[in-house]
Amino acid sequence: MQEVKLSRREREKLRHRRQMLAAALDLFSEKGFHNVSMHEIAKRAEFAIGTLYKFFKNKEDLYKALVFEQADSFHEALTKAIEEADDEIEKLRNYVKAKGTVFMDNVSTIRLYFAETRGASFNIRAGLDNEIRERYGRFLHTTLASVFERGIQRKRFKKIAEPYQLAIALDSLCNAFLLLWLEAPERHPYPEDPDVILNILFKGLTEP
Amino acid sequence: MQEVKLSRREREKLRHRRQMLAAALDLFSEKGFHNVSMHEIAKRAEFAIGTLYKFFKNKEDLYKALVFEQADSFHEALTKAIEEADDEIEKLRNYVKAKGTVFMDNVSTIRLYFAETRGASFNIRAGLDNEIRERYGRFLHTTLASVFERGIQRKRFKKIAEPYQLAIALDSLCNAFLLLWLEAPERHPYPEDPDVILNILFKGLTEP
Amino acid sequence: MQEVKLSRREREKLRHRRQMLAAALDLFSEKGFHNVSMHEIAKRAEFAIGTLYKFFKNKEDLYKALVFEQADSFHEALTKAIEEADDEIEKLRNYVKAKGTVFMDNVSTIRLYFAETRGASFNIRAGLDNEIRERYGRFLHTTLASVFERGIQRKRFKKIAEPYQLAIALDSLCNAFLLLWLEAPERHPYPEDPDVILNILFKGLTEP
Amino acid sequence: MQEVKLSRREREKLRHRRQMLAAALDLFSEKGFHNVSMHEIAKRAEFAIGTLYKFFKNKEDLYKALVFEQADSFHEALTKAIEEADDEIEKLRNYVKAKGTVFMDNVSTIRLYFAETRGASFNIRAGLDNEIRERYGRFLHTTLASVFERGIQRKRFKKIAEPYQLAIALDSLCNAFLLLWLEAPERHPYPEDPDVILNILFKGLTEP
DNA sequence: GATGAATGAGTTTTCATTCAT
DNA sequence: GATGAATGAAAACTCATTCAT
Numbered sequence: 097m098q099e100v101k102l103s104r105r106e107r108e109k110l111r112h113r114r115q116m117l118a119a120a121l122d123l124f125s126e127k128g129f130h131n132v133s134m135h136e137i138a139k140r141a142e143f144a145i146g147t148l149y150k151f152f153k154n155k156e157d158l159y160k161a162l163v164f165e166q167a168d169s170f171h172e173a174l175t176k177a178i179e180e181a182d183d184e185i186e187k188l189r190n191y192v193k194a195k196g197t198v199f200m201d202n203v204s205t206i207r208l209y210f211a212e213t214r215g216a217s218f219n220i221r222a223g224l225d226n227e228i229r230e231r232y233g234r235f236l237h238t239t240l241a242s243v244f245e246r247g248i249q250r251k252r253f254k255k256i257a258e259p260y261q262l263a264i265a266l267d268s269l270c271n272a273f274l275l276l277w278l279e280a281p282e283r284h285p286y287p288e289d290p291d292v293i294l295n296i297l298f299k300g301l302t303e304p
Numbered sequence: 305m306q307e308v309k310l311s312r313r314e315r316e317k318l319r320h321r322r323q324m325l326a327a328a329l330d331l332f333s334e335k336g337f338h339n340v341s342m343h344e345i346a347k348r349a350e351f352a353i354g355t356l357y358k359f360f361k362n363k364e365d366l367y368k369a370l371v372f373e374q375a376d377s378f379h380e381a382l383t384k385a386i387e388e389a390d391d392e393i394e395k396l397r398n399y400v401k402a403k404g405t406v407f408m409d410n411v412s413t414i415r416l417y418f419a420e421t422r423g424a425s426f427n428i429r430a431g432l433d434n435e436i437r438e439r440y441g442r443f444l445h446t447t448l449a450s451v452f453e454r455g456i457q458r459k460r461f462k463k464i465a466e467p468y469q470l471a472i473a474l475d476s477l478c479n480a481f482l483l484l485w486l487e488a489p490e491r492h493p494y495p496e497d498p499d500v501i502l503n504i505l506f507k508g509l510t511e512p
Numbered sequence: 513m514q515e516v517k518l519s520r521r522e523r524e525k526l527r528h529r530r531q532m533l534a535a536a537l538d539l540f541s542e543k544g545f546h547n548v549s550m551h552e553i554a555k556r557a558e559f560a561i562g563t564l565y566k567f568f569k570n571k572e573d574l575y576k577a578l579v580f581e582q583a584d585s586f587h588e589a590l591t592k593a594i595e596e597a598d599d600e601i602e603k604l605r606n607y608v609k610a611k612g613t614v615f616m617d618n619v620s621t622i623r624l625y626f627a628e629t630r631g632a633s634f635n636i637r638a639g640l641d642n643e644i645r646e647r648y649g650r651f652l653h654t655t656l657a658s659v660f661e662r663g664i665q666r667k668r669f670k671k672i673a674e675p676y677q678l679a680i681a682l683d684s685l686c687n688a689f690l691l692l693w694l695e696a697p698e699r700h701p702y703p704e705d706p707d708v709i710l711n712i713l714f715k716g717l718t719e720p
Numbered sequence: 721m722q723e724v725k726l727s728r729r730e731r732e733k734l735r736h737r738r739q740m741l742a743a744a745l746d747l748f749s750e751k752g753f754h755n756v757s758m759h760e761i762a763k764r765a766e767f768a769i770g771t772l773y774k775f776f777k778n779k780e781d782l783y784k785a786l787v788f789e790q791a792d793s794f795h796e797a798l799t800k801a802i803e804e805a806d807d808e809i810e811k812l813r814n815y816v817k818a819k820g821t822v823f824m825d826n827v828s829t830i831r832l833y834f835a836e837t838r839g840a841s842f843n844i845r846a847g848l849d850n851e852i853r854e855r856y857g858r859f860l861h862t863t864l865a866s867v868f869e870r871g872i873q874r875k876r877f878k879k880i881a882e883p884y885q886l887a888i889a890l891d892s893l894c895n896a897f898l899l900l901w902l903e904a905p906e907r908h909p910y911p912e913d914p915d916v917i918l919n920i921l922f923k924g925l926t927e928p
Numbered sequence: 929g930a931t932g933a934a935t936g937a938g939t940t941t942t943c944a945t946t947c948a949t
Numbered sequence: 950g951a952t953g954a955a956t957g958a959a960a961a962c963t964c965a966t967t968c969a970t
Contacts, residue, residue, distance in 0.1 A: 104970095105931095105932085105933085105970085108933090109933080112933090112934095130338040133959080133960060133961080134960080134961060134962080135959095135960080135961090143934075143935090144934060144935045144936055145935085145936070145961095145962085146934070146935055146936065146962090146963080146964080147933075147934050147935070147936095149961090149962065149963080150933070150934075153962095154961075154962075155960095155961070155962095233487075254507065254508070256503050256504060256507040256508075257500070257503065257504050261481075261504070262504070264480045264481070264484065265477055265480060265504050267480070268476040268477060268479060268480035269473055269476060269477070271476060272472045272473060272475070272476035273469075273472070276472065279441075292465070295464050295465065296464060296465050296469070296470070296473050296505065297504065298508055299462065299464040299508045300462070300464075300506055300507045300508030313950095317950090341942080341943055341944080342943075342944060342945080343943075343944090346953095351951080351952090352951060352952045352953055353944095353945085353952080353953065354945095354946085354947085354950095354951065354952050354953065355950075355951055355952070357944090357945070357946080358950070358951075362944075362945075363943095363944065363945095520949095521949085521953085521954085524954090525954080528954090528955095546754040549938080549939060549940080550939080550940060550941080551938095551939080551940090559955075559956090560955060560956045560957055561940095561941085561956085561957070562941095562942080562943080562954095562955070562956055562957065562958095563954075563955050563956070563957095565940090565941065565942080566953095566954070566955075569941095570940075570941075571939095571940070571941095649903075670923065670924070672919050672920060672923040672924075673916070673919065673920050677897075677920070678920070680896045680897070680900065681893055681896060681920050683896070684892040684893060684895060684896035685889055685892060685893070687892060688888045688889060688891070688892035689885075689888070692888065695857075708881070711880050711881065712880060712881050712885070712886070712889050712921065713920065714924055715878065715880040715924045716878070716880075716922055716923045716924030729929095733929090757963080757964055757965080758964075758965060758966080759964075759965090762932095767930080767931090768930060768931045768932055769931080769932065769965095769966085770929095770930065770931050770932065770966095770967085770968085771929080771930055771931070771932095773965090773966070773967080774929070774930075778965075778966075779964095779965065779966095
């Protein structure tokens, strides 16, 4: 964002930080937060343990940095996807596609959310650190829900449920498809055509 | 299941086992698997640590016993709900209701799936120990999906997606609502009327 | 004190505790609190590190147990010495003798107070954990000072200073002699005859 | 001492050195040698860690520089106090006063000797790094003890103990009063009139 | 001379697990 | 079967010190 000139020292520092985060992401997503030691991360990043602690004051801190940075970039991508179209239906299509892209391009991050779980979680929104969860909740509540809201106002959509509920529904639908893909990518490819997913919402199952 | 006569000894043993599992469930759901020590569980259950190890050969084992027993009972309840009705729509209504009941009556268990998570999980099906997950997958694939399949055959449902996809969709919809409830029970009550959820599938958002 | 019957288990436990404290005392007095690791203590006591932590919840705790137990026994010995005589002068003689005995019999403990010091300390009363110091302060203030007070009332002593000041003075006099002894036991033996020390107080330096 | 002309460079260097020592003194006296890190000292002195190491080759070295410089100045002040008077009694009075001044004006330094102590120390002379202690021992043995010796020779003092013992006695008496002051300055002010302390030596407690 | 990033040995502490009684 | 003392590997974290710039 800021177009600041950084000294070589500072640029190097930033690079090192990124290397550490990358190593941590790898390991966390592979084995889960509790099953990775700081020594392991340091080793994988090819730094001494003390250096790791110079960058992140403790393990928690490192984890948070990781999650927040990833969450920010996801958030941005999804918001942009919605904003890039005018038409409500097009916005939703963009959203479904962007969600797939972001998810599939960042499997490590995604796995990071799972790996630790001993047992399941129920939905993308559960289990996240509260702040992240809330942030995502607000995103659904505002950005995504308002697409449905405007669509209903403009009579493009029938009001079969509250806008927020529709947002939640669409999101969890995408997640469901993505998890199928995660388990068996070839057997359950994430649909190229967003309408495969959207039609579940758009078309009525039961009647005209 | 088996209506075997148990000796007093055996009945006591079973009671002790249950006490230990109950203590473990409490603690795990409160703090997550990794943040609970075997000593803690033993203490809460009012047994010596050695006794705990007489019943469960290690922590993993204890955890699995817990999860499998809970999963079995959930599974049974959901299957029964579907089997109890004849009509497909009624089956789905029963499913939505049963899912709510089971979830809300077993918050500890539910939380057990989350508590550990450092980071999110995306869906009830992810993050579960593989076996549990697979089992639940098979359940969706067979029991629930076949409701949709038969409905489509009998022209009660339009084929807006594959039966399995519809099963996944309905399930993730329920989960989404349940997670809202978990976060803020009064603000987001799980709908008494299952049609609030089902209509999102049943009615078309866009057209006749 | 308590004449409780202890089970063999309990007796063993107590013995182990004493062994650990003894090892710790040795090491602390040799090298100072900060220069001794818990592993070292465990090793010297021939227990595993975990066992050490079962007995003392952390290093601080271990140190305190050590200091308090030693302080208690010192305190008791000094009090008893004073109470054992009737005559004020005899009480003081007993005190000077007991102080020497206790000090010389517990050089480790004494050194424990020094070893850590990087730099000096000024007096037996300084540097002690506050509670210990206060306790010793009260002892001087009450038990020892009251010997002087009664002596003055009964005209055995001239009131050349406040009783408390005299108590402090006598105590620091003993300490001074004991430290000389500690440095070079043969060159500066602690006087057998307590009057060598007491006379510095008793007899006037300057005039009749 | 040496009245050498120093270049600006050298003067600056000396000033930096003093700043570092001052920061270290502050911190050590506050928290004790072992609880202060070199980074902390560098930060407080507003220098980089590397610069600190340019001045002092290690932590020990820094500590010693600190202690020796302080000790020298104390030593000098006390010696001067004694030399400034002719009369033996006056010399002792000066000593008692100077000791109080030096102590009370340099509480940080004093505390430096205590702060680290886990446990007590018995006397100003114990616990000091050996060299310092010896130096102070020599001072008591020569400078202060010789005042008593001459006093005895010149029949101003009765020989109630060896000169060295008297020196030790007076010193430890002063220390005792100073420690009372350190604990509770208002409750136990260090006597303005040195005779309050000296009389404990001068006047006989028991008889003419 | 000044800087501060990097190092890694060493410290405290936890906890799953074993086993003699 | 029940007990709980003992174990020790392994984790998180600190800090004195070095050295390239």
